Structures are given as C-alpha cells and as structure tokens.
Amino acid sequence: SQQGEEDPQALSIQEGENATMNCSYKTSINNLQWYRQNSGRGLVHLILIRSNEREKHSGRLRVTLDTSKKSSSLLITASRAADTASYFCATDAAMGGSARQLTFGSGTQLTVLP
Amino acid sequence: DTGVSQDPRHKITKRGQNVTFRCDPISEHNRLYWYRQTLGQGPEFLTYFQNEAQLEKSRLLSDRFSAERPKGSFSTLEIQRTEQGDSAMYLCASSSWLGGTGANVLTFGAGSRLTVL
Numbered sequence: 001s002q003q004g005e006e007d008p009q010a011l012s013i014q015e016g017e018n019a020t021m022n023c024s025y026k027t028s029i030n031n032l033q034w035y036r037q038n039s040g041r042g043l044v045h046l047i048l049i050r051s052n053e054r055e056k057h058s059g060r061l062r063v064t065l066d067t068s069k070k071s072s073s074l075l076i077t078a079s080r081a082a083d084t085a086s087y088f089c090a091t092d093a094a095m096g097g098s099a100r101q102l103t104f105g106s107g108t109q110l111t112v113l114p
Numbered sequence: 115d116t117g118v119s120q121d122p123r124h125k126i127t128k129r130g131q132n133v134t135f136r137c138d139p140i141s142e143h144n145r146l147y148w149y150r151q152t153l154g155q156g157p158e159f160l161t162y163f164q165n166e167a168q169l170e171k172s173r174l175l176s177d178r179f180s181a182e183r184p185k186g187s188f189s190t191l192e193i194q195r196t197e198q199g200d201s202a203m204y205l206c207a208s209s210s211w212l213g214g215t216g217a218n219v220l221t222f223g224a225g226s227r228l229t230v231l
Contacts, residue, residue, distance in 0.1 A: 030217070031217050033217075033219065035222075040225075040227075041224050041225070042118070042120075042205055042207075042222035042223050042224045042225050043157065043205070043207075043220075043222045044222070045219050045220065045221070048217050048219060050217070088156050088157075090156075092217065092218055101147065101159045101162060101170065102159075102218065102220060103159065104149075104156035104157045104158070105156050106154075106155055106156050107154075107155070107156050
C-alpha cells in the first residue's frame with residue numbers, strides 16, 4: 001500500500017518558474033524523504049527532513065513538514081528543463097521492528113518547458 | 115564503487131516462464147531492498163535483507179516470488195510461472211542504515227523492466 005499521496009499528479013511550468021509539490025501521509029513518521037526519478041530510471045534521493053524539523057533547504061530545493069497535518073511540500077526554485085522528472089515523497093514510519101522500509105507516494109510528474 | 119547495478123535492464127517473457135533478476139548493491143551496504151513499480155505509480159515494497167537474512171516480505175510477494183541474498187552480497191529475485199500482472203519495473207536499493215534513530219536513505223539501481231506477454 002502507498003502511504004503518501006502527492007498533489008498534483010502532474011505539473012507543467014515554464015523554465016525559471018517555481019514548482020511546488022505536496023505530499024500527504026497517514027501514520028506517524030521518523031522522517032520524510034523526497035526522491036526524483038527520470039523516465040525509465042531508478043530513484044535518486046534529494047533531501048530528507050526529520051519529524052522534529054519544519055523546514056530544510058538544499059540548493060534550489062526547499063522542503064517543509066507539518067506533522068500536525070501529516071503533510072510536506074517540496075519547492076523547486078528557478079526550475080530548469082533538466083528538472084523534468086517524477087518526484088516522490090517517501091515516509092520512514094515510526095513503527096516497531098527494524099525493517100524501516102520506506103513507503104512511497106504515487107508521485108508528481110513535473111514537466112519544465114524551455 | 116559504481117552504485118547499485120541491476121541485470122538485465124529489460125526482460126520480455128511469455129506467460130508461464132520463469133525469470134530471474136540480479137542486483138549488486140553498494141559493497142559496504144548491509145541492507146538490500148526490492149521494490150516493484152508499475153506505470154504511473156510509486157515503488158511498492160516487496161522484501162528486504164539485512165546481510166544475508168531476509169527479514170521482511172510484503173504480502174505482495176506471492177509464493178511465485180522468491181528472493182535470496184547468499185553471503186550477504188548480491189541478491190536475486192525470481193518469479194516463477196509469470197503472469198501478465200507481473201509486468202512492472204523491479205527496483206533494487208541498498209542502504210547502510212545501522213538502526214536506531216538514524217535515517218535510512220536508499221540508493222536505487224536503474225531497475226529491471228519485465229514485460230510478460
């Protein structure tokens with residue numbers, strides 16, 4: 001089952017604009033991670049935010065986390081055509097046991113038009 | 115270190131045939147995960163290993179699926195008597211998470227795409 005739901009499912013913007021993607025999840029978490037996937041390829045880790053953090057930055061990426069609303073957002077500033085990809089949030093659930101598998105959302109397909 | 119390698123990248127097979135995928139994780143990573151991804155969806159967890167021990171299996175992993183990680187190095191995922199519904203991308207990932215409150219960040223391979231005719 002998929003823990004997170006991304007919104008929107010698809011987003012198309014012009015180069016230079018900002019892109020915002022949202023993720024909602026259901027259970028308590030240790031941390032939330034964002035991954036990027038280019039078409040037909042594996043996923044690449046972008047950024048991680050812990051449950052006790054509210055905002056985190058990495059280059060052109062800004063992630064926020066609201067644990068009371070069980071939601072996160074990923075902002076990509078000054079987008080480039082090379083940012084075109086699918087973006088997934090993944091939750092590292094605060095559950096018992098040692099598996100600590102990540103549970104992925106259904107993704108946002110971002111298209112940046114040159 | 116060339117990252118996580120998966121082989122083959124593409125496999126086309128007929129319904130009823132067996133297929134096997136191989137994953138070579140990052141050498142110093144002790145944890146290895148298999149995920150399945152269908153078109154337009156996020157990856158779904160199948161199973162994971164810590165060293166050579168298979169510690170968790172999803173209910174998605176039917177009896178036709180078996181995974182091994184001999185000697186805690188590479189892993190294989192075999193699907194017996196394939197069905198059209200098995201068509202998907204099979205992703206392998208590894209991590210060096212040691213437990214506790216640290217974060218479990220996955221490094222993925224490029225995936226093995228299975229098409230069952």
